[in-house]
Amino acid sequence: MAGLFDFFEEAAASQVLPFAVYCKPGSNIITGIFQRLPHRHSINFNKKGFVFAPFTGNQAIFIPDYASVVVTAPLEAAPYPVSAVAQPDVDTSAKEAFERLVSKSIELIMQGTFEKLVCSRTERIPLEKCDVVAVYKKMLRAYPNAFRYCFFDPLAGLWMGATPEQLLKADGGNISTVALAGTQLYDENNEVLWPEKEKQEQQFVTDYITGQLHGLVSDISVSNPYTFRAGNIVHIKTDIWGTASPGSLRQILQRLHPTPAVCGLPKQEAMQFLLHNEGYNREYYSGFLGEVNPDGQTDLFVNLRCMKIDDNSVQLFMGCGVTKDSDPEKEFMETVNKSMTMRKILV
């Protein structure tokens, strides 16, 4: 009988029908959902399946279980130690353009137009041929604490990523989410200390999320912020959980996405600013993805540390939170560090 990786090899090679292959943080079960017919389904929170939504949140793609073959496989291979891969040569014009965007954002924050903006950029790496399944297998072993996925849809293209950020977990009335922000390089020889700027940036996210949950979620609990490692970098993380009113999942999601961890404050204005000023289309980067299950666990993640794989190139996506205390050059370096998550598995 054909196993998950047979389906995956075939679906990735032919690139005709939508599919998703994923493994949850800390899990050793890989799930594949392979749609049987070339029909585009829209998201329906009453059906079980896999959702893939763009940054703007509009027109999410949905692969329903009932229209697909769903297979699982155990993750048996040992962890893959990601090697020290050299950082890429700096593309001066990309660096200057990004620093201009960050400077403009700082100015608008100083003027009071925004409290926070998350600026992002994309980088294209030429690649003759990408062995999608081999790269995915490497990613599975390299980032055990991330949500590791590969997704394909004929219009959206082929995407892969290892995201550290949960957007929403819901099981019956119990829901949880996280506020994740603040970034520095992981250094095993030094204790992690967080500057005020990073703490403040992360606090914005925690306050926004708890504020948005009020009215829809009761008994909201918030953990203390703690340091969380994601590959070669560390973040500040706060866990947030509570009890949701029945049938409120779609509304909670609308209120949360996109959080100020990936967009900005105020939300709608920040989104418009980013759409008009980043100079490229984020598409599904900083959107959300994962399992929807009205009768069980819904498990959604923010699409970060991801890439889009085309015939002859790979496009990387990375961003960073900008506040009034940001330094444009440091923010650019932060995006380089974040790009290493995917770069390391491409070598």
Ligand SMILES: C=C(O[C@@H]1C=C(C(=O)O)C=C[C@H]1O)C(=O)O
């Ligand atoms: C925007 C990204 O990451 C987000 C931004 C962070 C930051 O500004 O420090 C940290 C984690 C993520 O919430 C990205 O990885 O592209």
